[in-house]
Amino acid sequence: MSIVFKKTSMLTDAPLSYCPGCxxxxxxxxxxxxxxxxxxxxxxxxxxxxxxSVLAYNFFSCDMIQAPHGxxxxxxxxxxxxxxxxxxxxYQGDGDLAAIGxxxxxxxxxxxxNICIFFVNNAIYGMTGGxxxxxxxPGQVTQTTPYGRDVKYSGNPIRVCExxxxxxxxxxxxxxxxxCVKNVRHAKEAIRKAFTMQQEKKGLSLVExxxxxxxxxxxxxxxxxxWLRENLMAYYPLGVYKDVTAEExxx
Amino acid sequence: MSEKVLMKGNEAVAESxxxxxxxxFFGYPIxxxxxxxxxxxxxxxxxxxxxxxxxxxxxxxxxxxxxxGSGARAMTSSSSPGxxxxxxxxxxxxxxxxxxxxxxxxxGGPGLGGIQPSQSDYFQATKAPGHGDLHxxxxxxxxxxxxxxxxxxxxxLAEKYRMPCLILGDGILGQMMEPVELPEPKEISAEDKxxxxxxxxxxxxxxxxxxxxxxxxxLEQKVRARYERYAEIEKNEVRFEEYKxxxxxxxxxxxxxxxxxxxSAINTAREMGIKAGLVRPxxxxxxxxxxxxxxxxxxxxxxxxxMNMGQMVDDVKLAVNGKKxxxxxxxxxxxxxxxxxxxxxxxxxNGGAAK
Numbered sequence: 001m002s003i004v005f006k007k008t009s010m011l012t013d014a015p016l017s018y019c020p021g022c023x024x025x026x027x028x029x030x031x032x033x034x035x036x037x038x039x040x041x042x043x044x045x046x047x048x049x050x051x052x053s054v055l056a057y058n059f060f061s062c063d064m065i066q067a068p069h070g071x072x073x074x075x076x077x078x079x080x081x082x083x084x085x086x087x088x089x090x091y092q093g094d095g096d097l098a099a100i101g102x103x104x105x106x107x108x109x110x111x112x113x114n115i116c117i118f119f120v121n122n123a124i125y126g127m128t129g130g131x132x133x134x135x136x137x138p139g140q141v142t143q144t145t146p147y148g149r150d151v152k153y154s155g156n157p158i159r160v161c162e163x164x165x166x167x168x169x170x171x172x173x174x175x176x177x178x179x180c181v182k183n184v185r186h187a188k189e190a191i192r193k194a195f196t197m198q199q200e201k202k203g204l205s206l207v208e209x210x211x212x213x214x215x216x217x218x219x220x221x222x223x224x225x226x227w228l229r230e231n232l233m234a235y236y237p238l239g240v241y242k243d244v245t246a247e248e249x250x251x
Numbered sequence: 252m253s254e255k256v257l258m259k260g261n262e263a264v265a266e267s268x269x270x271x272x273x274x275x276f277f278g279y280p281i282x283x284x285x286x287x288x289x290x291x292x293x294x295x296x297x298x299x300x301x302x303x304x305x306x307x308x309x310x311x312x313x314x315x316x317x318x319x320g321s322g323a324r325a326m327t328s329s330s331s332p333g334x335x336x337x338x339x340x341x342x343x344x345x346x347x348x349x350x351x352x353x354x355x356x357x358x359g360g361p362g363l364g365g366i367q368p369s370q371s372d373y374f375q376a377t378k379a380p381g382h383g384d385l386h387x388x389x390x391x392x393x394x395x396x397x398x399x400x401x402x403x404x405x406x407x408l409a410e411k412y413r414m415p416c417l418i419l420g421d422g423i424l425g426q427m428m429e430p431v432e433l434p435e436p437k438e439i440s441a442e443d444k445x446x447x448x449x450x451x452x453x454x455x456x457x458x459x460x461x462x463x464x465x466x467x468x469x470l471e472q473k474v475r476a477r478y479e480r481y482a483e484i485e486k487n488e489v490r491f492e493e494y495k496x497x498x499x500x501x502x503x504x505x506x507x508x509x510x511x512x513x514x515s516a517i518n519t520a521r522e523m524g525i526k527a528g529l530v531r532p533x534x535x536x537x538x539x540x541x542x543x544x545x546x547x548x549x550x551x552x553x554x555x556x557x558m559n560m561g562q563m564v565d566d567v568k569l570a571v572n573g574k575k576x577x578x579x580x581x582x583x584x585x586x587x588x589x590x591x592x593x594x595x596x597x598x599x600x601n602g603g604a605a606k
Binding site for chain 1 (some may be wrong): 307311315340
């Protein structure tokens with residue numbers, strides 16, 4: 001009997017702690033598969049965030065460091081400066097990256113740190129039970145915006161890719177989704193491109209994944225995907241926001 | 252050993268760190284430790300090292316977590332308000348058992364305080380340099396030579412016990428110039444850190460640098476194991492200097508720059524017939540409890556002299572344990588106690604409790 005499919009060795013046997021129906025699991029696995037396929041497992045150091053993916057250090061089988069909330073790009077900077085030839089990535093959520101860690105995100109981009117940031121945007125603080133996030137949509141009902149997000153009161157959502165594309169030093173910025181097979185396959189290529197950029201020492205790559213949170217959105221996994229397509233994708237359009245290699249080719 | 256050179260305390264620390272094999276410095280500008288960063292900024296690019304000015308104190312300490320966690324000798328330095336910002340990172344570094352060196356060139360507080368010398372971060376350094384059950388090794392030099400020597404050894408200490416070493420200085424020590432004999436440069440390899448997260452090269456299980464333990468029993472076990480290490484440090488690493496304690500009736504306790512003033516006060520007092528001596532803790536944690544407990548059986552009183560409102564005096568009282576009176580004299584806000592003020596305190600004590 002021949003093996004036609006097996007789990008990537010870049011994932012350990014630790015059970016993923018994500019809620020049923022959450023698309024974090026797909027993203028985690030895609031990152032792991034690409035590292036494995038590119039033969040980078042032995043030379044990669046991953047940085048785990050605080051949030052739903054805090055236990056990423058148990059999931060990925062490469063060396064891992066768990067960072068304080070929002071500080072993953074700073075920790076990654078320390079690793080990369082000490083080991084410029086190793087592969088370094090962070091895996092962060094929206095609260096981590098776009099609220100408490102905004103400065104670390106922007107400045108790692110401005111320095112052109114040669115790292116990959118994988119940013120999972122589900123428009124909510126999942127781990128702590130569904131509070132309003134920097135990326136929650138106007139009107140979105142959360143535990144701490146029970147009457148809907150009033151942007152005049154609790155601020156406007158931050159579009160991370162659009163912002164990071166303006167930062168000189170970032171090399172590749174793309175927003176993808178994992179809501180259907182086509183998009184999952186494309187997301188994987190975006191991850192591969194990010195690691196390739198790092199290998200070619202182009203600077204910082206950031207891939208944003210629109211992701212679901214059925215538990216805290218209060219929707220079934222299927223309805224959550226529909227809500228993502230109808231609402232998140234409308235506010236956060238998919239696409240490449242920056243690609244310095246394409247710009248070089250165009251010249 | 253090399254010949255003596257005239258250097259500022261802050262510069263001696265930076266050069267000594269480089270000679271100890273430190274190649275990664277992450278900082279953020281703050282007075283009065285600026286010379287440390289400036290020195291590294293000049294030297295590191297010439298020797299293949301990293302000087303990086305971070306976007307914040309918080310980012311700088313987390314860069315230290317990354318570099319240290321991946322096996323490199325890494326350092327950051329700051330001054331009081333900046334250290335407050337670093338406490339989150341210090342706690343994670345302690346909880347992740349990562350070695351590193353941190354320097355605090357203290358200035359007056361609280362808040363933005365002032366920029367003149369102070370020792371008012373003693374509590375922060377020795378009791379709560381971050382949240383949680385933890386300690387860092389706290390080293391208190393009192394001159395430029397000692398700043399160089401302490402820095403040189405701090406990296407070894409940090410790696411031996413896999414925890415941060417905090418060098419607690421003040422604006423006087425950082426800014427003053429003295430002749431210093433610099434230590435010999437050493438080469439450091441990351442190879443001998445089997446725990447480091449630097450890529451497993453498919454040769455071992457993955458290393459995890461982490462401070463999260465959701466199972467209370469596991470977390471308690473981790474903390475207890477760390478406290479066993481702390482007990483070893485308390486046994487092996489206590490350092491202090493005694494000055495004219497042999498026949499002393501009154502023991503001054505003072506550290507850092509304050510101890511220099513205390514020595515001259517002691518000499519004046521002795522000319523006046525007051526037999527005073529000094530115990531100068533070099534390690535503030537672990538604190539030199541035993542020598543103070545021993546002296547408490549013999550001397551008449553203690554006087555803790557500090558540039559704060561009375562912080563180390565609590566540890567002196569714990570060590571003396573009620574056997575003899577413990578007095579306190581301090582100036583704060585950036586004001587350095589004078590020898591005259593200290594002599595006046597000694598006279599008061601000598602006329603009262605020590606009679």
